[in-house]
Amino acid sequence: MGAERRRGRGRTVRAAALLGCGALLAGCASMPDSGEVSQVKASNPGDSQVRVYPVTPRENAEPGEIVDGFLEAMTGDDPGFATARTYLTKQAARTWKPEERTTVLTAAPVSRQPDRISVRETRNLVYPLYGKQIATVNSRHAYQPMRSTDYSETIELAQVTGPDGKSKEWRIARLPQGLLLGESDFQRNYRSVNTYYFASGRQWVVADPVYIRQRQDPVTRMDPVAQTVKALLEGPTDWLEPVVDSSFPTGVALKSGVTSLTPDDQNKLKVPLNKKADNIGLDRCRRMAAQLLFTVGDLGSARVEQVELQREDGRTLCLLGESQKENYRADPSGGLRVNPYFVDASGRLAELEVGAEDVGTPEPVPGPFGNGSVRISTVAVARDERRAAAVSDGESNMRVASVVADAHLPEPLVHSNGAKPADRLSAPSWDGRDGLWVADRDPANPRLLFVPGGSGQPLKVAAPWLTDGVRIEELRVSEDGVRIALRLTEGDKTTLHIGRIERRGSGAKQTVEVVGLQAVAPRMESVTSVSWAGPSRLVVLGKLAGGVQQVRYIQTDGSTSAAAVPGLNQVKAVAAANDERAPLVAASSDDGIVRLQAGANWQPMVDKGTSPVYPG
Structure with missing residues (x-):
């Protein structure tokens, strides 16, 4: 096992070690001091147990060895990328900034023999680099996916004086800025974590996924917890920034010299800050602590249950414990949503008991x-599970009614004049504060609508991207109410996007706009169904280009989750709870409504049924 392989020239330039200490004797993480350095096969994607130890260039190395050696050394994590810098000229080593960005390719970059030799006296060599780019990670740790695109850059080599002061050695004089990694090496070196900020002007938190190093960061020398706290204090990613606030004042940072943060034996994490935080008031400090507690809550092997913010001199600023996190959640109703709902064969709304060993016979809910x-x-069930919004009458009307008590059938809140059912109302969706969303797909009057509180006059949402030829197939709003997942059809393609919900004012007088659409599954040829599956994760039913239909998890930044989902035939829709402990459910034309519990395979629950949904 090891990192991705490139076409080598001459002496191999890297070694790797397996750090699976649970299966080895003590001392397994030490550097081998004997044996040959040998080339290794490509690592399994996301295999964080593989550790790469790059090696410095040999004396009188050929130009191709220098290029390959440097590309290999970038996949390691030695402090300061010191080994990678030995392949550079002194000037290039000073100006190269690996932290500036990371370019992610489908596989390790390929270098080829130079296609030209410069006419300068130095006779520098220019080596082309090739690959298929799929993403970038910027200096703020934000992941940006893209369709697989040809990558083409160059590395220029020059001859410099060797250590003896007489001989000439090849070194890299010019190179692309940042790191260049294949997807397997990226997944081995980095992990996705959620940083948390407050929805603008609100008291609840919003997840903002970023990427940090799996182990010590080579540039900052910080461990993963310290890296994550540093990323939080630096502020939200550019995309989310317009709709969130950070309680940390500008300039507040970790105390100088802090590179490691570890919870104590009481699961308390002490976070020392610089002088900029010394005079912060108690209320603001508690909000800062809430952001930290949500961010670091599940980072390490030991769960953080309490956060203590400290002044620079070590005195306590404030404390916040696990029991207080509920005050900062978007959904005030709380509790684990273990049971989804579905529409039975008679067109009635019924509830399923997916957590029970024997699911029994589902019963229709009370009410119309x-x-x-x-x-x-x-249908969409409100997150407090007291009301539901249902589309009926050939997708023409949306009504809201109780699902806990008998009541008369209410008048429609929204009506569509579309000529056929497919051109009328989409399935609705609730956010965590009783906001109700639905799309009218009438080609003559396409609208995205928002109903504050789930009652009253719907507001038309500004959607500048909803132009001729673009159609909303499905929408799902996040619990925090600041992000919306959209399946959009344009031409013959249905793709998945995340939009940012920007609000001004409140109540019936507020204005709402969905902007900043980003494609989050650009490598998927088509997307059939989507559901939120956590604070920053989606479960998606779709098909990769040239592949078969599959269910997979995707982060809201577009990166692919490592969690695997067993295959299922003829799937029509998938649904997940915001709490990741709840089973996944799906509607299949072969098996009806089925569930997927952790560590198990898909299990039939109801022979006939459609539209499975968790509250939301």
């Missing part, structure tokens, strides 16, 4: 959506 007053087609 369960008693047969109207035949519904799609």
Whole structure:
């Protein structure tokens, strides 16, 4: 096992060690001091147990060895990328900034023999680099996916005086800025973590995923917890910044010299800050601590249950414990949503008990959506599970009614004049503060609508991207109410995007706009269904280009989650809870409604049914 392999020239330039200490004797993480350095096969994607130890260039190394050696050395994590810098001229070593950005390719970059030799007296060599680029990570740790695109750059080599002062050695004089990694090496070296900020003007937190190093950061020398805290204090990613606030004042940072943060035996994490934090008031400090507690809560092997912010001199600023986190969640109703709902074969809304070993026979809910007053087609259950919004009458009307008590069938809140069902209302969606969303897909009047509080007059949402030829197939709003997942069809392609929800004012007088759309599954040829599956994770039903339909997890920044989902035939829709402990459910034309519990395979629950949904 090891890192990705490139076409080598001459002497191999890297070694690797397996750090699976649980299966080895003590001392397994030490550097081998004997044996040959040998080339290794490509690492398994995301295999963080593989550790790469780059080696310095040999004496009188050929130009190709220098190029390959440097590309290999970039995949290591030695302090300051010191080994990688030995392949550079002194000037290039001073100006190269690996922390500036990371370019991610489908596989390790390929270097080829120089296609030209310069006419300068130095006779520098220019080596082309090739690959397929799929993403970048910027200096703020934000991941940006893209469709697989040809990557083409160059590395220029020059001859410099060797250590003896007489001989000439080849070294890299010009190179692309930042790191250049294949996807496997990227997943081995980096991990996705959620930093948390407050929704603008609100008291609840929003997840902002970023990437940090799996182990010590070569540039800052920080461990993963310290890296994550540093990323939080630096502020949100550019995309999310317009709709969130940070309680940390400008200039507040970790105390100088702090590179490691570890919870004590009481699961308390002490975070020493610089002087900029010394005079912060108690209320603001608690909000800062809330951001930290959500951010570091599940980072390490030991769960952080309490955060203590400290002044530069070590005195306590404030404390915040696990029991207080509920005050800062978007959904005030709290509790684990273990049971999803679905539309049965008679068009009634029914609840499933997916957590029980024997699921039994599902019962229709109380009220007009369960008693047969109207035949519904799609539905969204409010997060407090007291109301639901249902689309009926051939997708023409959306109503909101109780699902806990009998009531009369209410008048529609939204009506569509689309000529056929497919051109009428989408399935609705609730955010965590009782905001209700639905799309009218009438080609003559396409609209994205928001109903504050789930009642009253719908507001038309400004959506500058909803132009002729763009159609909303499905929408799912995040619990925090500042992000919306959209399946959009344009031409013959249906793709997945995340939009940013910007609000001004409140109540019926507020204005709402969805902007900043980003493609989050650009490598998927088509997307059939989507559901939120956590604070920054989606479960998606779709098909990769040239592949078969599959269910997979995708982060909201577009990076792929390592969690695997077993295959399932003829899937029509998938649904997940915001709490990742709840089972995944799906609707299949072969097996009806099925569930997927942790460590198990798909299990049939109901022979016939459609539109499975968790609250939201």
